[in-house]
Amino acid sequence: MSDPTPPPVQHLDLGAFELAGGHVLPGARLAYRTVGELNDARDNAVLLPHMYSGTSEFMTAFIGEGRPLDPTRYFFVLPDQFGDGVSSSASTQPPPYDRGSFPAVAVSDDVRAQHRLVTEHLGIERLAMVSGWSMGGQQTLEWAVRFPDAVARAVPFAATLRNPDHCSVFCDLHMDALRSDPAFAGGSYARSADVALGLRRHAQAFALMGATSHMYREEAWRELGFTSRDGFVQGFLQAYFLPMDPNDLLTQAAKWKASDVAAVTGGDLDAALARVTAEVTDVAFTGDLFFPPEDVRADAERIPGARYEEIGSVWGHFTMFNLRESDTAQIDEVYARVLG
Amino acid sequence: MSDPTPPPVQHLDLGAFELAGGHVLPGARLAYRTVGELNDARDNAVLLPHMYSGTSEFMTAFIGEGRPLDPTRYFFVLPDQFGDGVSSSASTQPPPYDRGSFPAVAVSDDVRAQHRLVTEHLGIERLAMVSGWSMGGQQTLEWAVRFPDAVARAVPFAATLRNPDHCSVFCDLHMDALRSDPAFAGGSYARSADVALGLRRHAQAFALMGATSHMYREEAWRELGFTSRDGFVQGFLQAYFLPMDPNDLLTQAAKWKASDVAAVTGGDLDAALARVTAEVTDVAFTGDLFFPPEDVRADAERIPGARYEEIGSVWGHFTMFNLRESDTAQIDEVYARVLG
Known part of the structure; x- marks a missing residue:
């Protein structure tokens, strides 16, 4: 814009x-x-x-x-x-x-x-x-x-x-990542930040599948200002997903999968x-x-x-x-x- | 043989x-x-x-x-x-x-x-x-x-x-899957079967990355006698990993990653x-x-x-x-x- x-x-x-x-x-x-x-x-x-x-x-x-x-x-x-x-x-x-x-x-x-x-x-x-x-x-x-x-x-x-089908296997994995946090509690958590562990696991799934092996090989994350692979995962993927609401992500993910x-x-x-x-x-x-x-x-x-x-x-x-x-x-x- | x-x-x-x-x-x-x-x-x-x-x-x-x-x-x-x-x-x-x-x-x-x-x-x-x-x-x-x-x-x-590097992101994910089970308890679980939830999550990571999108598109899992994608994930991947010991898998995975x-x-x-x-x-x-x-x-x-x-x-x-x-x-x- x-x-x-x-x-x-x-x-x-x-x-x-x-x-x-x-x-x-x-x-x-x-x-x-x-x-x-x-x-x-x-x-x-x-x-x-x-x-x-x-x-x-x-x-x-x-x-x-x-x-x-x-x-x-x-x-x-x-x-x-x-x-x-x-x-x-x-x-x-x-x-x-x-x-x-x-x-x-x-x-x-x-x-x-x-x-x-x-x-x-x-x-x-x-x-x-x-x-x-x-x-x-x-x-x-x-x-x-x-x-x-x-x-x-x-x-x-x-x-x-x-x-x-392979993408549905991925959806199952990242949806389960959100639910894997004991604080998720069947979706009845009080605040989305309580489910930070699930949101971090979910971010790791996108670190794996969202980019390519080629990107990691070239360390293209350096172009975004990061100085390590783990720094990219935490500073880009986790930072992106952590403010989100797990139930909202699950609503979208179920739509995506189906x-x-x-x-x-x-x-x-x-x-x-x-x-x-x-x-x-x-x-x-x-x-x-x-x-x-x-x-x-x-x-x-x-x-x-x-x-x-x-x-x-x-x-x-x-x-x-x-x-x-x-x-x-x-x-x-x-x-x-x-x-x- | x-x-x-x-x-x-x-x-x-x-x-x-x-x-x-x-x-x-x-x-x-x-x-x-x-x-x-x-x-x-x-x-x-x-x-x-x-x-x-x-x-x-x-x-x-x-x-x-x-x-x-x-x-x-x-x-x-x-x-x-x-x-x-x-x-x-x-x-x-x-x-x-x-x-x-x-x-x-x-x-x-x-x-x-x-x-x-x-x-x-x-x-x-x-x-x-x-x-x-x-x-x-x-x-x-x-x-x-x-x-x-x-x-x-x-x-x-x-x-x-x-x-x-990309494979290390995968290792982080499947190692964390094992540890994500509250029963893992820092590796001090009594019996490996107690960590079944972690072993199932770990199996899902291998369902995603071990085969290819092509395999799922062709439904090549039918050749193994399965009648659904989920049946393959459960009957092949989960069945394979569930009898294993999480700490032993983690020892191997850390070696692999490093x-x-x-x-x-x-x-x-x-x-x-x-x-x-x-x-x-x-x-x-x-x-x-x-x-x-x-x-x-x-x-x-x-x-x-x-x-x-x-x-x-x-x-x-x-x-x-x-x-x-x-x-x-x-x-x-x-x-x-x-x-x-």
């Missing part, structure tokens, strides 16, 4: 919102931010959902005057996903759906809520683009399948149509993909241990008309954290091509 | 054995098995150290009449590494070095003890080959550097000269490698998440005269578990080339 102050958070009251899992969430709220202005034709809107552990603020890092995501040209809508602590979440919901008893949410729940925001509240029929990273990419793909008429372009980064765009067609993936009309650019990151390039490429070959691109970086899944200028530049190039 | 009964375990008393870390381990014992007969020239001995979590029995899987490792032709020595529960270990050592207070052991300690076994006890000056997988490969490389005159051929599978052949030359790796006279065949497994092929290849380019080979399998680091006949066949081919 050229303006370092993030735009303010707004809320849409969804009322009693029926979730895919069957629960009805009373007083559900969808938080979001906007950047730029909707034009008179209402055709310059871009939706940018965020990744696991992020909030609506994250994707503002790719918006800037003179950049492909230019706020003088586009109207950006940045939704908070359920469970991120800003939209309805375990940490914000009153009893009986609070804390460890917050119901399971699906990626499709986020997308259906966002669809209401975009169409009913903002009066936008068709988005010029939907794009996001990781869980933001899962939401992007879900949009393209579930609401094909509302998406002109879909640009998922580092995400797949269905969560890869993600599957074929839910809308009862599990028939080909039928789901036949619905897609958006121009899809499916982007993988070299060395990504969550969503390997071969899975993203296989998806791209299956989605009608989709293009496959791969961005090379030592950062693997973390490429979109903008830890190297060349990473951000390559992402901007994708956006420039798609929107150009 | 053509004979399904493994050869009996023997023991060499090492007396008070000084460890690289400074402790002197009283009454140290090195366990081992032998297969075949030492010839009159005493030049047909092959040493086969084993991997993390294994014992001397493991490498018998590659020995068989008519196979490259033929017991009618070679005399095989299969040592148990310290901490494997058969040689001196946390689970076998009397106080004050018992359980959580077992001292840190280095790969070089194993190799020095094995050198005494081979030279002083068995009267062998030079081994026709040293070969092993993973930590067995670390020991193989340590042999080639530390006792160059005693090694004609060195064939490490899936191991590196120094533990890769492994570095340059210790013998005060950290100077080039000086260490200049010592090597063995014919080295450095073998990587495609997709190995512990010791990636690019690291093994970089080692091979640095070791004087070494050859690099790569074995393709969906099983990644677990390729040497012989889960597919084609994996075993490729390993046998390496041995045939080296010994042929």
Whole structure:
């Protein structure tokens, strides 16, 4: 952002919102931010959902005057996903759906809520683009399948149509890491900081899988100012995750693990993909241990008309954290091509 | 083995054995098995150290009449590494070095003890080959550097000269998984089965890193008779690790993490490698998440005269578990080339 102050958070009251899992969430709220202005034709809107552990603020890092995501040209809508602590979440919901008893949410729940925001509240029929990273990419793909008429372009980064099985093994591990802290107490801890041990274990799992062996071999963490590998794990990963709420992370992680765009067609993936009309650019990151390039490429070959691109970086899944200028530049190039 | 009964375990008393870390381990014992007969020239001995979590029995899987490792032709020595529960270990050592207070052991300690076994006890000056997988490969490389005159051929599978940094992040994670169980109690648990929760978490880490995303995508676990991914994790990984002793695993894991052949030359790796006279065949497994092929290849380019080979399998680091006949066949081919 050229303006370092993030735009303010707004809320849409969804009322009693029926979730895919069957629960009805009373007083559900969808938080979001906007950047730029909707034009008179209402055709310059871009939706940018965020990744696991992020909030609506994250994707503002790719918006800037003179950049492909230019706020003088586009109207950006940045939704908070359920469970991120800003939209309805375990940490914000009153009893009986609070804390460890917050119901399971699906990626499709986020997308259906966002669809209401975009169409009913903002009066936008068709988005010029939907794009996001990781869980933001899962939401992007879900949009393209579930609401094909509302998406002109879909640009998922580092995400797949269905969560890869190996990635589900990873989700099991990092979810269990949070729960392994005796202070977690089935999610009924008093303060999230009480579960610091679980949050640290969870951070270690991301130190292992978020970057690549190549990054550690090159000691690319030195570029971030760290002087040792352990310093990076503690000063970057633990520092990042420690302020978060374990129940909120678990809500998001369960969504991530269960993600599957074929839910809308009862599990028939080909039928789901036949619905897609958006121009899809499916982007993988070299060395990504969550969503390997071969899975993203296989998806791209299956989605009608989709293009496959791969961005090379030592950062693997973390490429979109903008830890190297060349990473951000390559992402901007994708956006420039798609929107150009 | 053509004979399904493994050869009996023997023991060499090492007396008070000084460890690289400074402790002197009283009454140290090195366990081992032998297969075949030492010839009159005493030049047909092959040493086969084993991997993390294994014992001397493991490498018998590659020995068989008519196979490259033929017991009618070679005399095989299969040592148990310290901490494997058969040689001196946390689970076998009397106080004050018992359980959580077992001292840190280095790969070089194993190799020095094995050198005494081979030279002083068995009267062998030079081994026709040293070969092993993973930590067995670390020991193989340590042999080639530390006792160059005693090694004609060195064939490490899936191991590196120094533990890769990323692999150390993995070691931190799976060691912490064992300690995360409140019943671990600093290593002073009464029975290893009390730490079942820690052993299960540790198994999950190996489910994530031991195989590959490719294996999960192909559901190659079906070939082992499992009907679900979770069934494989529980029935294969948990079943494998649950009977083990956490303190013993931690002794081995700390060795693995700290492994570095340059210790013998005060950290100077080039000086260490200049010592090597063995014919080295450095073998990587495609997709190995512990010791990636690019690291093994970089080692091979640095070791004087070494050859690099790569074995393709969906099983990644677990390729040497012989889960597919084609994996075993490729390993046998390496041995045939080296010994042929």
